[in-house]
Amino acid sequence: xxxxxxxxxxxxxxxxxxxxxxxxxxxxxxxxxxxxxxxxxxxxxxxxxxxxxxxxxxxxxxxxxxxxxxxxxxxxxxxxxxxxxxxxxxxxxxxxxxxxxxxxxxxxxxxxxxxxxxxxxxxxxxxxxxxxxxxxxxxxxxxxxxxxxxxxxxxxxxxxxxxxxxxxxxxxxxxxxxxxxxxxxxxxxxxxxxxxxxxxxxxxxxxxxxxxxxxxxxxxxxxxxxxxxxxxxxxxxxxxxxxxxxxxxxxxxxxxxxxxxxxxxxxxxxxxxxxxxxxxxxxxxxxxxxxxxxxxxxxxxxxxxxxxxxxxxxxxxxxxxxxxxxxxxxxxxxxxxxxxxxxxxxxxxxxxxxxxxxxxxxxxxxxxxxxxxxxxxxxxxxxxxxxxxxxxxxxxxxxxxxxxxxxxxxxxxxxxxxxxxx
Numbered sequence: 001x002x003x004x005x006x007x008x009x010x011x012x013x014x015x016x017x018x019x020x021x022x023x024x025x026x027x028x029x030x031x032x033x034x035x036x037x038x039x040x041x042x043x044x045x046x047x048x049x050x051x052x053x054x055x056x057x058x059x060x061x062x063x064x065x066x067x068x069x070x071x072x073x074x075x076x077x078x079x080x081x082x083x084x085x086x087x088x089x090x091x092x093x094x095x096x097x098x099x100x101x102x103x104x105x106x107x108x109x110x111x112x113x114x115x116x117x118x119x120x121x122x123x124x125x126x127x128x129x130x131x132x133x134x135x136x137x138x139x140x141x142x143x144x145x146x147x148x149x150x151x152x153x154x155x156x157x158x159x160x161x162x163x164x165x166x167x168x169x170x171x172x173x174x175x176x177x178x179x180x181x182x183x184x185x186x187x188x189x190x191x192x193x194x195x196x197x198x199x200x201x202x203x204x205x206x207x208x209x210x211x212x213x214x215x216x217x218x219x220x221x222x223x224x225x226x227x228x229x230x231x232x233x234x235x236x237x238x239x240x241x242x243x244x245x246x247x248x249x250x251x252x253x254x255x256x257x258x259x260x261x262x263x264x265x266x267x268x269x270x271x272x273x274x275x276x277x278x279x280x281x282x283x284x285x286x287x288x289x290x291x292x293x294x295x296x297x298x299x300x301x302x303x304x305x306x307x308x309x310x311x312x313x314x315x316x317x318x319x320x321x322x323x324x325x326x327x328x329x330x331x332x333x334x335x336x337x338x339x340x341x342x343x344x345x346x347x348x349x350x351x352x353x354x355x356x357x358x359x360x361x362x363x364x365x366x367x368x369x370x371x372x373x374x375x376x377x378x379x380x381x382x383x384x385x386x387x388x389x390x391x392x393x394x395x396x397x398x399x400x401x402x403x404x405x406x407x408x409x410x411x412x413x414x415x416x417x418x419x420x421x422x
Contacts, residue, residue, distance in 0.1 A: 001029050001030050001031065002030050002031075002039075002040040002041055002105070002109055003030070003031050003032070003033040003038060003039050003040050004025050004030050004031070004032060004033055004039055004040065004041050004042070004043060004105065005032070005033040005035065005036045005038075005039035005041070005042045005043070006018055006021055006022050006025070006032065006042075006043045006044075006045070007036075007042070007043075007044055007045070007060070008044075008045035008073075008132075009044075009045065009046060009047045009053065009056070009057065009060075009073075010045075010046070010047025010049065010053065010073070010074070011047065011049075011187070011222075012138055012185055012187040012221060013095075013138075013140055013187050013188060013189065014045050014046075014047055014073055014074070014095075015045075015132060015138060016124075016129075016138040016139070016140050016187060017045050017072070017073065017095060017098060017124075017140075018043075018045040018132070019129040019130055019131055019132060019138065020098055020124060020127040020128070020129045021043055021045065021072065021093075021098060021101050022129065022130035023127060023128030023129035023130050024098065024101040024102055024127065024128060025043075025101065025102075025105065025130075026128070026130055027128045028101075028102040028105070030105070032130065036064060036067075039067065040067070040068065040109065041067060041068040041069070041070065041105060041108060041109055042064045042067055042068070042069050042070070043069075043070045043072055043093075043105075044057070044060055044061065044064060044069070044070070044071055044072065044073075045072045045073040046061075046071060046072065046073035046074055046075035046076065047073060047074055047075070048073075048074045048075040048078045048079060048153050048157065048327070049074070049152070049153060049154060049327075050322055050325055050327075051325030051326070051327065052325065054075065054079070054082070054327075057075050058082070058086055061083065061086050061087050061090070062086050062087070064087075065086070065087040065089070065090060068108045068109055068111075069087055069089070069090040069091070069108070070090065070091045070092075070093055070104055070105060070108055071083050071087065071090045071091070071092055071093070072092075072093035072094075072095070073093075073095055073157075074095055074153065074154065074157035074158070075157075076092040076093070076094065076117060077094045077095060077117050077156070077157040077158075078153040078156045078157040078327075078328070078329060079153075079328050079329070080092065080115075080117065082328070089113055090108075090113070091104050091107065091108040091113050091114045091115065091116075092104075092114075092115045092116065092117055093116050093117075094116060094117035094118065094119065094157075095143070095157055095158055096118075096119040096120065096143055096144075096158065096159070097116040097117060097118060097119070097120050098124060098127065099120055099127075100116035100120060103116070104116055119143075119159055123164045123165075123168065124140045124143065124164070125139070125140070125164045125165075125168045125169055125171075125172045126168065126171075126172060131181075133375070133376060133377075134180055134181070134400065134401075135180070135181060135182050135183060135374075135375045135376070135400050135401045136181060136182075136183045136184075136185060136375055136376075137172075137173065137176030137177070137179075137181035137183070137184045137185070138185045138187055139169060139172055139173060139176065139184060139185065139186055139187065140164070140187055140188055141163065141164055141169055141186050141187065141188045141191065141194055141205060142161060142162060142163040142164060142188040142189070142190075142191075142193075142194050142195075143158055143159070143161075143162045143188065143189065144158045144159040144160045144161045144162050144189055145158070145160075145161055145188075145189040145190040145193060145224075146160070146161050146190070146193045146196065146227075147190065147224060147226070147264070147265075147266065148264050149263055149264055149265060150262065150263055150264050150330060150331035150332040151263055151293065151296065151324065151327065151330055151332040152327070152330065153327045153328070153329060153330060154189055156329050156330075158189055161189075161190075161193055161196065161197050162197065163194050163195050163196070163197050163198045163200065165198065165200075166195075166200055166204060166205050166208050167208075169186075169205060169208075169209070170208050170209060170212065173209050173212060174212055174214075177212065177214045177216050178214075180401070181216065182215070182216050182217065182373060182375065182401045182403075183216060183217045183218075183219065183373065183375045183385075184209065184216060184217070184218050184219070185219045185221060186205065186206070186209070186218065186219070186220050186221055187221040187222075188221065190222065190223060190224050190227070191220060191221050191222060191223040192223030192224045192225075192226070192227035192228055192231070193223075193224075193227045196227075201230075201231050201234070202220070202223065202231055202235060203231055203234035203235045203237070203238045204234075206218065206220060206235070206238040206239075206241075206244060207238050207241075210238065210241045210243050210244060216243065217243055217244075217245055217373055217385075218243050218244045218245065219245050219247060219389060220239075220244065220245070220247070220248070221249065222249040222250075222251065223248070223249070223250060224250070224251060224265075224267070225250050225251070225252060225265075225267040225271045225272050225275065226265065226266040226267035226271065228250070228271060228275050229271060229274075232274075232275065232278065236278065236279065236282050239279070239282075239283070240282075242387075245287075245385065245387065245388065245389040246283050246285065246286045246287060246387055246388045246389070247286075247287045247288075247289070247388060247389035248275070248279060248286070248287070248288050248289070249289040249290070249318075250272060250275055250276075250288065250289070250290055251290055251291035251320075252267075252269065252272040252290050252291070252292070252310065253265060253291055253292060253293045254269075254292070254293065254296065254299070254303065254306075254307050255269050255303075255306035255307035255308070255309055255310030255311070256269070256299070256302075256303035256304075256306040256307060257269055258298070258303060259296055259298060259299050259303045262296065262297075262298045262332075263293075263296060263332070264331075269306070269310055272290070272310070272314070273310070273313070273314065276288055276314040276316070285365075285387075285388050286388060287317045287318070287388045287389050287390060288314070288316045288317055288318075289316060289317060289318035289319070289320065290314075290316045290318070290319055290320070291319070291320045291321075291322065292307060292311070292319055292320070292321050292322070292350060292354075293322050293323075293324050294307070294321070294322070294323055294324065294343060294346040294347050294350055295323050295324040295338050295342070295343030295346055295347070296324045296332065296338075297324070297332055297335035297336055297337055297338060298335065299324075299338065299346075304346050307350070308349070308350070308353065311350070311353055311354060311357065312353070315357050315360075315361065316354070316357070317358060317361045317362075317390075318358065319350070319354040319357075319358070321347065321350055321351055321354065323343050323344065323347045324338070324343065355413050358413040358414070359411065359412065359413045362390070362411035362412065362413065362415065362416055363411045365390060365408045365411060365416050366408050366409065366410065366411055367407070367408060368386075368407070368408045369405060369406070369407045369408075369421060370386055370387065370405065370406070371386070371387070371403050371404070371405055371406075372384040372385065372386050372392045372403070372404060372405075372406045372418070373385055373386075373401075373402075373403050374398045374399065374400060374401065374402050374403075374404070375400070375401070376400075377400055381393060382398050382399070382400060383415075384398070384404075384406070386406075386416075390415065390416050391414065391415035391416065392406055392408070392415065392416045392417070392418050393415060393416070393417055393418075394406060394417070394418050394419055394420060395419070396419060396420040398420070404420050405420065405421050405422070406418040406419065406420055406421065407419055407421045
């Protein structure tokens with residue numbers, strides 16, 4: 001029996017994968033190491049969505065390769081040659097091959113490299129797990145997506161959409177709650193198209209999960225704009241449930257329809273404008289997060305100006321900003337690239353703008369009083385979320401999983417500061 005170190009990077013689905021890998025390890029009779037130095041083998045669950053992230057993965061792989069190593073997640077599936085270049089002896093485990101975890105670990109401990117990158121798992125629902133956060137249950141509701149974005153490696157790694165059954169997901173949610181979770185994250189490559197392959201939909205799933213007779217909150221994860229017109233009406237209704245955080249993550253990527261077409265995003269900027277308008281109109285306070293890529297190969301100054309215009313008009317609460325970087329195997333990587341200095345300049349302009357807007361959005365909450373669910377401990381500080389998924393920090397003593405009434409006294413671009421009130 002071995003002591004195994006597991007670390008993960010990237011999206012919530014990647015962290016969910018690491019929880020399941022850890023669960024399979026423990027169920028298989030091994031134990032989880034407290035650090036990489038005291039382990040017999042390391043598993044790194046990787047992300048490859050950005051160039052900067054891939055560089056970080058390579059750095060970690062080089063650091064861990066002196067011991068037996070399993071490289072899991074998106075990077076080995078999308079860039080097998082890159083992984084093998086820096087760690088030729090490492091075993092490889094794909095994002096849809098988790099059922100092979102113990103076989104890969106046994107082989108690697110015996111000194112035999114094993115590669116399991118094929119999509120062999122029918123569903124990830126119901127697998128054992130060791131949660132990273134005892135208060136939060138991360139539920140993968142599907143794998144893959146229906147998009148063909150020219151800049152993205154995720155489709156290469158995870159393939160076509162494969163939705164998991166509503167009943168199976170509901171049973172998994174029930175188990176997580178009975179095991180102590182007070183918050184459920186519904187996550188996948190793209191929640192917006194959930195169920196399209198099995199005759200279901202995201203609103204149907206949210207409704208079913210909301211009906212579970214327990215006190216908990218639901219965070220609906222990222223959904224791409226192109227599928228929202230098909231489900232928007234019913235989704236607005238489902239978000240009316242008090243169990244659902246008033247929070248949407250809708251990555252628009254650009255304000256230019258020409259660039260969106262070149263990205264093969266299959267949506268227009270108007271779809272994002274409409275979603276922003278309708279959800280903010282329906283709910284008095286609502287948090288909208290989006291993603292922006294600057295410096296896509298075909299982005300002109302006029303296109304960039306349209307992105308700035310979209311940000312100024314919609315004023316999203318959160319913007320995940322990325323400088324475009326060419327990812328191996330994608331169509332956009334073969335296009336003529338924009339000068340790096342110009343991309344940096346555009347990135348700085350967007351960064352300053354969204355920081356200002358985030359600060360102003362959060363200042364609107366000063367003086368608000370209401371319930372906060374404390375769902376995270378980071379660097380010894382317990383952090384919470386209010387009904388609109390705004391992060392709240394307090395100097396007062398609170399327990400993980402506790403709900404308390406808080407008055408907001410201050411704001412920063414990344415969250416709110418408050419004090420407990422009776």
